[in-house]
Amino acid sequence: MSSLDSSAPSGAGQTRSGYPLVTALTYAMFFMFAMTTDAVGEIISIAKEEMNLSNTEASLFHWATMVGIALSGILLGSLADSIGRKKAIIVGLAVYAVSCAAFFGFSSFAFYLGLLFAGGLAIGVFKTAILALIGDITTSTHDHTRRMNACEGFFGIGAIIGPMIVVSLDKAGLSWRWLYLFAAAMCVVMIIASLRTTYPSASESKKPDPEKTDTDLLSTIRLMGNRYAMGFSMAIALYVACEVSIFVWAPTLFADFTGTPLATAVAAYAVMIFFILRAVGRFLAVWILQMFDWKLVMAAFTGVIFLCFLLSAVMGKATAVFLLPFSGLFMSMIYPTFNSKGISCLPKAKHGAAAGLILFFTAVSAAFAPLLMGYVSDTFGGGNMEIGFRLATIFAGLLFVFAIYNAIADPAGSTLAEADSQEY
Template sequence: MTVSNSSAAAIDRPASRYGLVTGLTYAMFFMFAMTTDAVGEIISIAKVELSLSNTEASLFHWATMVGIALSGILLGFLADFLGRKNAIVLGLAIYGISSAVFFSSSSFSFYLALLFAGGLAIGIFKTAILALIGDISTSTSDHTRRMNACEGFFAIGAIVGPLTVVTLDSAGLSWRWLYLLAAAMCGVMILASLRTRFPAPVRQVETPKADMLSAVRLMGNRHAMGFSLAIALYVACEVAIFVWAPTLFSGYTGTPLAMAVAAYAVMIFFVLRAVGRFLALWILRIFDWKVVMSTFTGAIFICFLLSTLFGRDVAVFALPLSGLFMSMIYPTFNSKGISCLPKAKHGAAAGLILFFTAVSAAFAPLLMGYVSDVAGNGDMAVGFHLATVFAALLFALALYNLIADPAGGALANADSSDY
């Protein structure tokens, strides 16, 4: 592999010199999680405020996810084409503007347009962040640990966002103030990005110039598609809980402890997910990542299977507990899928994976709702039977990865040539 002189110099610089860049990646993950994962609380308020049906209210989630999916697959190349810093500034600018004008109108269609624009922006700056993590990493293992740390801050944002909306509502203030806070954070991060030194990304002489089809072409890469499939199955399991667990436990009666856990099931899930992502920084230093993935996906499958076999009395504890095991699955598979590709293609690889993430987040809960209506007469427990199938398939893929190690050669080559 041939690299430019400036890129070679970037490889020689110690990653520790990019502490400010690392801090920015954490802040951006926190910020967009704060808004995207607050959508459940926002829907519950906006549904009454705007007199929406369930289907209409669900578009608050769909608009963002569709925007992210389209941006990931069509605009992910911008991280490679414009450079990490320029793509981040562009994405933050679009997200900040779309968030800042939420008070300009109270129209449902206007909100959807802003949420869609925000999704496009997330796709732009998130793919750039993910590519940037590769630039400041010293090995594929270091890349995985950094990805888990970023997702740890995402998990914290996923807790802070819903709590902020609930607090605003309790104080008689609009949920739209959350987006003004996000806009202010974008402004600060844009200024910080412009004043921060970013590493020069690796540029391979033989690599074609990035374009809008860069991510689409990666669909022919077995590593990119394999990890994308695993991530899609993981996301299907995760969204099953924070989208449908409140419905599953609605009206639940049991022991005082069980009823208390049911009332805060999603919050407990998010807290355990956050704790687990920071624990990953230690666990992945000790154990082989393939063993960790197979063990933890197996634990997720057991949690879902026990919930399916023994009903809500077990599900009320097992489903929130699965958050601890889910914590490192997404960032680890995401990291390995990106690291299998040359650094010059990390933006496109991140965009492809983000596309499958968003598509799964949009369609998996919809499919669960459809199954529960058709086969269970509205009983969401039937929808969780489908989620158990997703968990079983995810576990099967992790076992295959452990036994066959299909990406081992590509990751070893990346360690020797790209890091």
């Protein structure tokens, strides 16, 4: 193992949980890329007017990034296993820094889409490495889930700050592109910090089992034959379709909303409220998952999410303006928990590939669900986004069905118990 991916010296007294600088870097990276990717709803609302785009065209701002992440996850996810977590993180951050800084190069729709796609490829590389790294610094599948929720909590904070920056820039008469320049500067700082930080090796507690080590570029694709990886990937895809429907299309849904003073104020800050509640929920998850069975929590919370979408679809914008942002509190634990369990079902030597597979389905859903919502609203609703949110309600219902099945059948229970005894 090269110096870029070295472990702590033997006897240094540094356990998997004893990497505070590595942990801080994982939080910072989650914060940084959330700041850009989850600001896309506000960017779309500005770019539509700026470039005279339709709903379908504007959704490509989100689509380009997600397609890049999807391709990177499925084709490059195993880099975290083959070249090491640290190298993969540095390479991904470097490419992302360049793609963000280049937003000030030209001002064209096609150029922006190209940069967003390149940025998505970079995110896929460093995010799969982060997700694999979390397994290296945790001590059990339960600890993995708690730490994953904490990371996603910082993601939630970035998702609040990003839209706030875009709105503030717009009110000051400045371009939304400054958000990406700020992200590029953060990447440079994190690259320097990564170079000066000691990372654990991919399998610190034991030598990798050659029969379990599979790090070529097709290793992620081969995991599609694993029922646990695919099952959790499908659940995550349904969840993501619900989540992105709000932060991508809620600004458009409530753009012309008028109602009571309270409802109008909530409509103006719907996405921000959603992200705040999602961030609060993810930090609460660290406590809630200590108190209750994760399967029951997932079933209860997905049920509330489905109810929020269903009542919004039936009762209209006056109800949706409150319930859609409120659903963020219950969405908060779904993604990191399913993500953690899906990764933990695989040996640590395959955590990078497993993270890549889940990230692929995350990004595919994030790319095509909003695009499909935009198409449905344009085709069947004359641009009315309420029609698009009816499709999102179907996604929420299917997610609830999956969570109920998982709570009753517990299909991954024995595999996760085995991972606790053999991998952690």
